Every structure is written in C-alpha cells, then in structure tokens.
Amino acid sequence: MVELVISGNYAQSYAAKLARVQVVSAYPITPQTSIVEKIAEFVASGELPAQYIKVESEHSAMQACISASALGARTYTATSSQGLLLMHELLHWASGARTPVVMGVVNRAVAPPWSIWTDHGDTISQRDTGWITFYGESNQEVLDTTLMAFRLAEHPDVRLPVMVTEDAFYLSHTVEPVDIPTQAQVDEFLPPRDLQFTLQPGTPTRLGSFVGPDLYMEFRHKIARAMERSRRVFLEIEEDYRRITGRSHGGLLPTYRTEGADTVLITMGTATTTAKGVVEELRERGKKVGLAKLRAFRPFPVEELRELASTVDRIGILDRSFTFGAAGSAYTEVAGALYPTPHRPLLRDFVAGLGGRDITPLTIHEIFTELLAGKGGEVTWTGLKTRKEVA
Amino acid sequence: MTTHEVHHAYEVEEDLPEAPIADESSDTIHTASWRTFRPVILLEKCTKCNVCWKFCPDDAIEFDGEGYPVIRLDYCKGCAICAEECKPKAITMVKEEE
Amino acid sequence: MARLTIPAIELMSSGHSACPGCGAPLVMRYLLKGLGPNTIVTVPACCWTVIATPFPTTALDVPMLDNAFEATGASISGLRAAADMLGLKDVTIVGFAGDGGTVDIGLQALSGMLERRTDGIYVMYDNEAYMNTGVQRSGATPEGAWTTTTPVDAVSRGKAEQKKDIMAIVAAHRPAYAATVNVAFPEDFVKKVEKARSIHGPRFIHALAPCPPGWRYSSEKTIEIGRLATDTNVFPLYEIEDGKYRITRKLGKAKPVAEYLKAQGRFGHLNEAEIAEIQAQVDANWKRLVTLETLP
Numbered sequence: 001m002v003e004l005v006i007s008g009n010y011a012q013s014y015a016a017k018l019a020r021v022q023v024v025s026a027y028p029i030t031p032q033t034s035i036v037e038k039i040a041e042f043v044a045s046g047e048l049p050a051q052y053i054k055v056e057s058e059h060s061a062m063q064a065c066i067s068a069s070a071l072g073a074r075t076y077t078a079t080s081s082q083g084l085l086l087m088h089e090l091l092h093w094a095s096g097a098r099t100p101v102v103m104g105v106v107n108r109a110v111a112p113p114w115s116i117w118t119d120h121g122d123t124i125s126q127r128d129t130g131w132i133t134f135y136g137e138s139n140q141e142v143l144d145t146t147l148m149a150f151r152l153a154e155h156p157d158v159r160l161p162v163m164v165t166e167d168a169f170y171l172s173h174t175v176e177p178v179d180i181p182t183q184a185q186v187d188e189f190l191p192p193r194d195l196q197f198t199l200q201p202g203t204p205t206r207l208g209s210f211v212g213p214d215l216y217m218e219f220r221h222k223i224a225r226a227m228e229r230s231r232r233v234f235l236e237i238e239e240d241y242r243r244i245t246g247r248s249h250g251g252l253l254p255t256y257r258t259e260g261a262d263t264v265l266i267t268m269g270t271a272t273t274t275a276k277g278v279v280e281e282l283r284e285r286g287k288k289v290g291l292a293k294l295r296a297f298r299p300f301p302v303e304e305l306r307e308l309a310s311t312v313d314r315i316g317i318l319d320r321s322f323t324f325g326a327a328g329s330a331y332t333e334v335a336g337a338l339y340p341t342p343h344r345p346l347l348r349d350f351v352a353g354l355g356g357r358d359i360t361p362l363t364i365h366e367i368f369t370e371l372l373a374g375k376g377g378e379v380t381w382t383g384l385k386t387r388k389e390v391a
Numbered sequence: 392m393t394t395h396e397v398h399h400a401y402e403v404e405e406d407l408p409e410a411p412i413a414d415e416s417s418d419t420i421h422t423a424s425w426r427t428f429r430p431v432i433l434l435e436k437c438t439k440c441n442v443c444w445k446f447c448p449d450d451a452i453e454f455d456g457e458g459y460p461v462i463r464l465d466y467c468k469g470c471a472i473c474a475e476e477c478k479p480k481a482i483t484m485v486k487e488e489e
Numbered sequence: 490m491a492r493l494t495i496p497a498i499e500l501m502s503s504g505h506s507a508c509p510g511c512g513a514p515l516v517m518r519y520l521l522k523g524l525g526p527n528t529i530v531t532v533p534a535c536c537w538t539v540i541a542t543p544f545p546t547t548a549l550d551v552p553m554l555d556n557a558f559e560a561t562g563a564s565i566s567g568l569r570a571a572a573d574m575l576g577l578k579d580v581t582i583v584g585f586a587g588d589g590g591t592v593d594i595g596l597q598a599l600s601g602m603l604e605r606r607t608d609g610i611y612v613m614y615d616n617e618a619y620m621n622t623g624v625q626r627s628g629a630t631p632e633g634a635w636t637t638t639t640p641v642d643a644v645s646r647g648k649a650e651q652k653k654d655i656m657a658i659v660a661a662h663r664p665a666y667a668a669t670v671n672v673a674f675p676e677d678f679v680k681k682v683e684k685a686r687s688i689h690g691p692r693f694i695h696a697l698a699p700c701p702p703g704w705r706y707s708s709e710k711t712i713e714i715g716r717l718a719t720d721t722n723v724f725p726l727y728e729i730e731d732g733k734y735r736i737t738r739k740l741g742k743a744k745p746v747a748e749y750l751k752a753q754g755r756f757g758h759l760n761e762a763e764i765a766e767i768q769a770q771v772d773a774n775w776k777r778l779v780t781l782e783t784l785p
Contacts, residue, residue: 056601060563067567208555420504471709
C-alpha cells in the first residue's frame with residue numbers, strides 16, 4: 001500500500017489502472033479531463049496495457065465502451081455535465097445490453113447558462129437509466145468505490161453498468177491523502193471478467209435484438225431484479241474489500257451520530273463532510289441530531305432509510321439538484337421510500353449548492369435551525385439571493 | 392401462415408436469457424407464405440449457369456445432385472429476380488393456388 | 490454445373506424479414522461471402538435491424554451487435570480495441586449501416602473512426618432514403634426522387650438537393666481502401682470485399698441496394714435497375730486504394746440516364762428538362778471521376 005496525495009480525478013485514474021481496464025474510450029470536458037489525461041499517461045508509459053480510443057464525442061465514447069464490453073473487455077470512461085447528457089441514449093443502452101461498463105462522473109451543473117461548478121443535476125437526471133450510481137465524499141472513497149464498481153458491475157448476479165461520481169473541484173481537483181492498494185491486493189479482490197453474455201467469434205448470436213410487446217417487459221424486469229440483487233451484492237463486495245484493504249465506507253447509506261438522534265439530515269457528496277462538522281457542534285450543544293449519507297442513489301437505499309426513519313422525528317434532505325415541477329430530487333425519492341411506512345417523520349427539503357454555490361457550515365446551521373423548527377413537506381432554496389422573504 | 396419452430400419456447404421471464412441475446416437461426420422461420428407466385432424451373436432449358444442462385448436475396452435456391460437449381464419453397468418469397476435474370480428463360484412464375 | 494463465380498459459402502440464413510427482391514440482404518450476403526466466418530458485424534437502426542428477425546432468432550451466422558443509430562463508427566472502434574486486447578487479432582470488424590445512418594446521423598462517428606485509423610470496415614448499404622421508417626428522404630436520396638418527405642405536388646418536385654457524395658467525404662479522410670459496389674455485379678463486389686479484407690486500416694464500402702417499395706418498381710427488377718445505375722454512370726464502380734482512384738467497370742458508351750429513371754416510379758414525375766439536368770450532373774460527376782483516375 002502506498003499513500004499518495006492526489007485529486008479525486010487521479011483517484012479514479014489509479015483505480016482504473018489497478019483494475020486492469022482493457023479499453024478506455026473518452027472525450028475531454030472540464031472538470032473530468034485530468035482523469036483521462038492520467039490514464040493516457042499510464043497507457044503511454046506502458047504501465048497500463050490498454051487501448052485508449054480518443055473518440056470524437058461522449059456519445060461515441062459510451063458506444064465504444066459498450067461495444068468493447070460486449071466482446072468481453074473490461075472498459076472504463078469518464079465524463080461530466082453536458083458530456084453525460086450527450087451520452088444519455090447510450091446509458092440506457094449499456095444497462096439494457098447488460099454490459100458492465102464503469103464510468104467516473106464529475107458532478108457539474110448543466111447549461112445554459114454555462115457553469116463548470118459542482119451540482120448534482122447532471123447525474124441525478126440519469127437516475128432512470130439503470131446504472132448503479134454512487135456519490136463520493138472523499139478521494140479515498142472515490143478510489144475504493146471505483147474498484148468495487150468493477151466487481152459489482154461484472155458480478156454474475158448483477159451485470160449492470162456502474163457510475164462513481166465526485167463533486168467538481170471539491171474532489172476532482174482538490175488533493176487529499178489517499179491509500180492506494182497494491183496491484184496484488186486488487187488482483188485478489190477483482191478477478192478477470194467471465195464471458196457469459198458476450199459475443200464470441202464463430203458463434204451466431206445477436207446482442208441487442210428487437211422484441212414486440214410480448215417480451216419487452218420481461219427483459220426490463222430482469223434489470224429491475226438485478227438492481228435489487230445489487231444491494232446485497234454490494235455489501236458482500238465491500239466486506240471483501242475491507243478484508244483485503246482494511247477499508248469500508250459504510251454501505252449504501254452510511255450514518256453519522258444517529259444514535260439517539262431525533263433529527264437527521266440526509267446529504268450527498270462533499271457537503272457531507274461539512275455537515276458532519278456541524279452535527280458535532282450541535283451535539284455539543286445538546287441537540288440530538290445526526291446525519292445519513294446517500295452514498296448510493298441507485299439502488300436507492302430504501303430499507304436502510306425506512307429503518308432510520310423509524311427512529312427519528314424529523315428528516316431534512318439536502319438536495320444539490322432539483323426536479324422542476326416537483327421538488328428536490330433526493331427529497332422526492334426519500335418521501336417515496338418512506339410513504340408506505342407506519343411512522344412517517346416530518347420531511348423538509350433544502351435545495352442548496354447549485355452551480356457550485358458554496359455549502360458552508362453556516363449553510364448547514366441554517367438548515368438545522370429551520371429543520372428543527374419548521375413544518376413538514378416544505379421546500380427551501382437555502383441561500384437563494386432574493387429581496388423577498390424566503391418562503 | 393408463417394411457420395416458426397423455435398427450439399425453446401420464450402413465454403415468460405424465466406425463459407429469457409439475462410441479456411437480450413438471440414442465438415437461434417432464422418432458418419426456423421419459413422417465409423413461404425409471403426409469396427403470391429412461385430418460380431418453376433424448366434430443366435430442359437436450364438444451362439446450370441448459377442445466375443439464379445447468385446441473385447437470390449433469400450438464399451432460396453440450392454443445387455441437386457446433378458447441379459440443377461432447386462427452389463427452397465420454405466423460404467422463396469416469389470420476388471421473381473431469378474425468373475427475370477435467367478438468360479435462357481428457363482424460369483416461369485406460377486400463381487400459387489388459393 | 491458452371492463454376493461458381495462467387496464463393497459458395499453462405500453466412501446469412503434464409504427466413505429473414507427483408508421485402509421480396511430487396512437489395513439489402515444481397516449486400517450482406519455478398520459481403521459475408523467475401524469476409525468469411527471470422528467476422529463480427531455491428532449494425533445501427535436500419536432495415537437490417539428488422540431484416541435480422543426478432544428475438545430469439547438471428548439471420549447471421551456470425552456474431553451481430555446492435556448499436557445506437559449515430560454510433561456505428563464508434564462501435565467499430567470499440568470492437569476493434571476489445572478484439573486486440575482479447576487476442577482476437579484476425580477477426581474482421583465490420584459496421585453495416587444504412588445511408589441515413591451514415592451520411593446524416595452517423596457522419597460524425599464515421600469520421601471519427603476514419604480519422605483514428607481504426608482497423609475496420611464500414612459498409613454503407615444505400616437504398617437512398619430512410620426506408621426502414623417508411624421512405625423518408627436522407628442526405629443520400631438523389632435529386633428529383635419522390636419520398637414521403639419530398640413529395641411531388643404543386644410546390645415540390647421531389648428532393649431538391651443532390652445526393653451527398655459520401656465517397657468524397659470518406660476519401661478526404663485518406664482511408665486505406667474505399668470502394669463502390671453494386672448488388673448487380675456480385676463478382677466485382679466480392680473481389681473488392683476480398684481486397685478490403687486483405688488490407689489493414691480504415692476501409693469503407695459504399696454498396697448500392699435497390700429497394701422495390703421505396704424506389705417504386707416491381708421486385709423482379711432489382712438486379713436490372715442496379716445494372717442500369719452503373720451502366721448509366723449514375724453509380725460508377727470504382728475503388729480508392731491509398732488515394733489512387735481506379736474505375737472498375739467502364740462501358741464504351743454509357744446508357745442514357747433516362748433509361749434508369751424511367752424504370753422507377755420515384756422518378757416518374759420528372760419532365761424532359763429535369764431529366765436533362767440530371768443527365769448533365771451525371772456527366773459532370775463521371776468526368777470528374779475520370780479525371781481523378783488520372784491522378785497518381
């Protein structure tokens with residue numbers, strides 16, 4: 001094990017290298033670019049014996065990965081924002097064809113207006129595409145989760161593509177100390193791909209095909225069931241990762257100081273670290289508050305959330321994205337998950353940090369104050385600049 | 392009716408492969424019912440030039456032991472390219488009964 | 490029995506769903522005869538998506554991958570990269586796309602594949618419209634042709650624009666090999682495919698595939714109309730190898746283009762002046778091609 005002080009982007013690059021990816025196909029976009037630049041260096045030096053297809057668009061990047069994966073290669077790509085949006089058609093394709101592509105995405109706001117800063121709108125708007133999706137809090141977590149992503153995607157009970165996301169600039173470009181596992185550790189953790197459901201020369205098979213109304217639903221249900229199985233599989237994989245490296249990051253919905261809490265804030269990505277500090281401060285003041293991190297957005301940690309909700313009175317959701325005409329995206333999913341439970345805590349939605357607006361400890365304090373006092377079902381755009389009274 | 396004998400019946404989710412992979416040959420599908428006319432080869436005029444076989448879009452012509460072309464009636468769609476291209480005019484199109 | 494003039498091997502099954510007399514299965518049939526069994530075909534949305542028949546059957550005896558409409562060029566690159574990494578170095582990777590999926594929506598990905606020098610073959614089978622969706626015009630539809638989006642009526646005389654010259658676009662990328670082929674000339678077709686197979690680097694084949702319902706003629710005329718396309722110089726047969734042009738079929742005197750146009754209902758509305766204009770364009774294009782052939 002080696003400790004390097006690296007960015008979240010380089011954490012992805014090192015993970016892809018250690019995972020022995022065979023085909024990388026990528027297109028540049030800020031702030032993802034240094035992921036694939038580092039991979040290009042690894043390939044150029046011979047450290048990573050892979051093919052790097054320098055495609056002419058992200059749409060082509062994902063197609064190239066899917067096709068390479070269909071033949072049996074281990075594939076990786078990375079993108080952000082507009083590039084991810086351009087890939088949208090192919091994201092559906094990757095899950096529909098059951099190709100275990102792994103992709104790093106740097107969460108960045110979508111245009112117009114142009115913004116290169118962090119926002120979850122790009123990845124959240126892909127939540128229907130059948131990709132297992134993780135939101136990273138630290139560079140260490142990004143590296144570890146990316147390695148787990150390959151094994152999860154390729155697992156025979158799953159066979160779905162996996163997206164590992166990180167906040168723009170806070171993780172992508174900020175350096176932190178990261179423990180890099182050895183190649184031997186990763187080889188023990190991540191075996192080569194099995195070639196079931198791939199195309200093999202000499203066998204007359206067609207991957208993709210077309211169906212009428214009589215069978216499409218059944219193919220889609222297979223994806224639904226695979227996504228459900230991925231919950232258990234991920235926990236098993238992370239346990240094995242912990243066995244080999246000593247590290248785990250708490251499953252699909254890690255919690256922080258929730259013992260005895262009556263009020264919990266749900267966060268995603270780097271705002272989590274800031275919020276943990278505020279939780280500590282409030283706890284010292286006697287407030288029974290805690291935090292839960294949506295580390296996985298797909299599969300959505302329904303059971304874990306219901307278990308947590310059964311013990312608390314108030315849940316605030318910190319959304320770094322918004323579904324126009326509804327509410328903050330994570331809020332709508334939490335509300336949907338908790339609706340069938342007998343004990344429904346009060347829910348409040350706090351939309352903050354869009355387009356890279358800084359989420360400071362002050363922001364989190366404001367959120368907790370409102371959460372502890374406010375009514376349920378309200379949506380607050382925290383920190384919105386307005387002359388009006390904030391509703 | 393088009394007949395389609397598959398080796399496995401795909402009726403419910405459990406019958407399907409995990410990924411959308413098709414691996415049975417389409418020659419289990421008989422497209423005979425598509426045609427209104429079928430080609431009839433007059434062997435006396437046939438010079439065994441193979442042009443009919445060459446231009447058939449459905450690979451619906453094979454050869455018998457003496458090298459004469461034989462229409463594979465399970466598949467012939469009656470497009471009449473063979474009749475059109477046959478130089479000695481050994482192929483005529485005959486209306487299917489019905 | 491006369492010696493077969495093209496390989497006997499069949500790598501395309503019967504029972505496929507092509508219309509009677511369709512040129513597209515002939516393109517696939519001749520292509521695979523030339524490429525042999527160690528081939529993988531990647532296919533976007535096009536007639537062949539449907540011709541290959543629905544789940545659970547497939548009409549090819551080689552592996553086939555469905556790819557997104559725009560992305561055939563990228564799919565070829567992905568398959569090639571994987572094949573090389575997996576030790577499948579001798580397998581031929583072929584993209585098989587329609588005209589719309591190539592000259593319109595697929596142009597960027599084709600350009601990328603050629604620019605990257607991907608070692609693969611891109612085959613565009615050209616029935617000169619979006620036929621799978623019911624005969625809408627594409628960039629490859631010839632001037633004057635009726636389609637559902639270029640109807641013939643008071644203010645419209647079929648497609649107003651000339652056919653996009655995809656071979657010129659491909660040639661600008663300096664491919665290792667590019668060629669036009671025609672289902673009416675199977676020997677020339679297979680010979681060019683075999684040549685393409687023996688060359689490494691980015692290769693492109695433009696195959697004319699007459700379409701009875703879309704071009705509006707009776708199905709038995711597919712080969713005759715294909716023949717007329719070349720013999721009137723509308724669709725010349727030529728190849729480009731390392732930049733050198735070579736015309737592979739030259740008649741002493743080309744037939745008048747009117748013979749080709751009048752055989753198809755999609756041109757049935759054209760008056761003498763319009764036919765003369767088309768003849769002038771065909772003559773100019775042919776003259777340009779003959780000039781290109783003189784270049785080293």
